[in-house]
Amino acid sequence: MSVDTKSYKHVSYLWDEQEAAKLAGDEVALLIYRSNLLGADLRLTNYGGGNTSCKLLEKDPLTGLETEVMWVKGSGGDLGTLKKNGLAALYVDRLRSLKNIYRGVEHEDEMVELFNHCIFDLSSKAPSIDTPLHGFLPFKHIDHLHPDAAIAIAAAKDGKKITQELFNGTIGWVEWKKPGFELGLQLKKCLDENPGIRGIMLGSHGLFTWGDTAYESYLNTLEVIEICSDYLEQNYGKKGPVFGGQKIESAAADLRKKQAAAIAPVLRGLCSSKQHMIGHFTDDARVLEFINSNDLSRLAPMGTSCPDHFLRTKISPLVLSLSSDADLSDGKALKAALEPAFEEYREMYTAYYEACKHPNSPAIRDTNPVVILYPGIGMFTFSKDKQTARVAAEFYINAINVMKGAEAVSEYTSLPHQEAFNIEYWLLEEAKLQRMPKPKPLTGKIALITGSAGGIGKAIAKRFVAEGGVVILNDMNAERLAEAGEEFKSQFGKDAYSTAILNVTSEEDIQGAFAAAALAFGGVDIVVNNAGLSISKTIGDHTEKDWDLLYDVLVKGQFFVTQAATAVMQKQGIGGDVINIVSKNALVSGPNNAGYGSAKSAQLHLSRLNAAELGADNIRVNVVNPDAVISDSNIWAGGWAEGRAKAYGITVAELPAYYAKRTLLNQIILPDDIANACFAFVGGLLNKSTGNVLNVDGGVAMAFVR
Template structure:
């Protein structure tokens, strides 16, 4: 072992391997939930003597993907010495700051609130997990009795206590008083297990989880959620997703009143069955219990009490009513608890729901980015499983509302939020870029994603669209869809795909295009129709479908047309292309005038010929234009550069930068503008 690197210890390797194995199975714990630890010795590089260390998963890490760098490393003697200075439950928050004085060397990751549990329990290896089966027993009204009945004396009940130093003391005392115990059930929260070896700890954790699963399966009542309600039966998959795409913009607007949100949609059977049950309204109102769950999902969801086939005008009215009631209820929850508990609390962070349930359709979850929104949805699925287990054995009884408030507005939670990096300029924005598998479109998609947007790569080639999306970052950042922009149904399908992938749509780049370089006499009617169908008609179809989503959301948006200097510059042998681009250019002005009242900006970018990476130029347009100008095709970019005022070749990234600026806050008051990105073509100056 490298004495100066305590994370190189074999103990650490075992801990990381155990953590990854436990964390990779969602039955064991949720994403970023729970923590694991190991104790061992290392040589102190200052004294040369052995020192006892505690390695424990740090704050904010995920067990399934944990690496040594995600561990906090503390001196065990100093950590346990905190018992002598612990000031009591009323000053719990001070103990997390005290952990910093126990760190070994640089200490690795920041210690979490659960560090005390791991350090104070007299066991070499400790696992704290949030399995659905364990939380089901932990949230049952008679959870203490069930714990004894399910596990005998191998697992001990621990009454609810907020995570912290006192909980660590409680569990340490329970382990000492129950030498046969391998773990405990934490009321309202989860489980903790321990062992003398890493493998024993893992096996003990799994024994508790699997034993709970088997007991629930064998002893649960037949219909834990009650009888099914015919009114709320699920639509067929195709109708369900069509309905989801229809209501998603409206719901995203609701979730984004305080701050913009990205959305995620889930229509798994577990969600649909819950929403079709008689007891779903009662259980949804009770909210979640495990702190990891409600910190991601808020204390409770918003439930739409209409059937999935209700007329949209009725849905709009009812959603508005429910949203107003939800916000008032959340404000009352905040005001009541802040007053009743006394002291100073962080300001209310927002009163919009993070989970919206639509019977017969599915669940919409929201967050500051796609991953956060997706995980929130996954956590509510966990909560449904917990409620099913608790109701099947007993009655679901989550922790008290005041305890939820204490955790939601905990000073430590607030400090964690304040430490988060500043959002990127386009964070929470959902962008759809057409013709985005190559050239200008791809460069634009890459730029928007780099600035924080979620991006839908739309292209005629589905394979190339998916490849481009994967290269940008995968489904939490970008998705690829196939679209023929001249086909209204295909355009609507692409917009629906964007809405279902990320909750809505904020930014559209009309980039899809093609060109045929022919003289007037050589241009056929088919040539004319093809170019106008793709660029003039295609841009209209995309803008129309996108504008409907943006108007329903009620949070504004941007539509950007990639037009061309040819929209104002008359060059030879491109009558169809130039006319189509002029059509696009005037659409910018027309739509800017029409959509401004909805907060939707419409602008354009006029590039000169962009040769590098261009599908258009590679498809024959480059050869044709080179022939017109009497240069070699390979020198066409250089030729275009030399005829500009700046003598610079225009690259796809230059266009992408212009699109970003048009959609950024810096140009929040600009609409109806065409930005030339042509390195200076005097004949194309706007007048």
């Protein structure tokens, strides 16, 4: 049954003997190394799923004697990024002695708190519910993963028979049982009844494999998954076309993106009836194969099998009854057409909760769907943040792979609703949710800040991300935008931002930026009109080109970006914020400033006009008036600094001190100061404020609004 590592087709052999040799003698380090390799291949396990362990002899700090200690992935975390502080360390003898006080399956949840009495390293991670699954097995190294290929067999109607025949009895079988103390005992019973097996298949759930060393466990895991994968591949098509064959054709790639961008804000608004949700869209080939198939209507309502899948995707998806080329241009009509399907889904989910709940079950959670399938177009997922939405999509693709494999070799079976409910509303899961940090003020919010690759715009974007939001970085300079994107990726991670080229004088760019926001996150909640430039010339020196450029960027740009933002916000129907970065110059007259100052005045009054019109849609429009923000700002390029210095009869080097000294507070204004003002408007405390002007200029009396 052994497989040549060079012949692997379905898994990646990543073990580096030189790297492993550096860790020789440190079993915990080798456990982490093995875990990271397994977590790096999504065909082996999903994000945050699975766990690994090793057992070794350690000196007991209380007795000085050697004792067996198990290091196992702790509660939460991800194998691919696991570090030592993500492991729990427990006395093996104490953990196994808990069998003596175990009161039976009805009371197994009470055992979790007792794991704390078995902790060896007091600074280690809290033990997870899967701890006894590793503890009751005698092997030095154990891997518990959720590979699609194995779960496909585990979720097949004939899964036990297939496992027996495929592995000639060398892989055991344990019927579905939710993770916990009882399942740990059943794994040990299976091993006792089948000595010499190399692993155990968990019905509808996943796979356990092991070895005497970290490498042997890694190799055994890869071999078992490779065999499962190869078996599925050989059987695709034998029973007939995959998923019953294709029912509809996919729309062309460009149309898929166009339709997805058009419908995403409406879907997001409907999914955000309880709280703001962030979206994710994918038209992955595996998704399209499933959603375009004849079997979609049969398989989708069945739901998923693996608990890791439906914990993140809900019991089943919502399938849209729309043609792939439907006219989606009228947001109000589209919302009216989709609302009945959402209401039906909410009623279905409520009925599921009511039918399955226990007297002590947690209150019903958000009844909106997480996964939405649009045949011919792709899949949308919505959750509290981008990472969770993206991971939900990854998990549903895992579920699609499982259904495909199970249907190829037998018949797919999902968990009964009661079993699914017992996992989803498990009191231990609820306790884990309650321990999570409270949402930040901008959690669930999407912001597009024009000109956000530098200066004020980048400072605003960073503040918004730090407060829990996601941002669409944009700039007309592709190189500058790419640099900003790398900076955000390094500082905040890939799920915090998206990018789009945006020249605010280009209608195509504006529409493209909002389409990018819809595809990346589902829509937009906050728009900050920040992009700008400055030209300082006397009346005589001003040219028509200067005048047109100022008004095109500052006034028309602000208007048409706001117009596009309004269209998206109205589709969502959950309100929004527009903040216009104007200037002290909108209120104060000065020399050599006719074009810039009058354009800024137009921006200011346009803000008031927009606030008056958009209040009915709960869209707030407010203004931040900076003055003399010099740091990292493009506004000082192109001769503006020289022009202002000339107007005041000073040198460019003297400008910062000059601007500070003319203020009441004698302060230099920085980009972060403007970012703070923007956050003040959108952070939740000023939700009933619109049409306002907030000066951030150090105090310029001539610029007082009232």
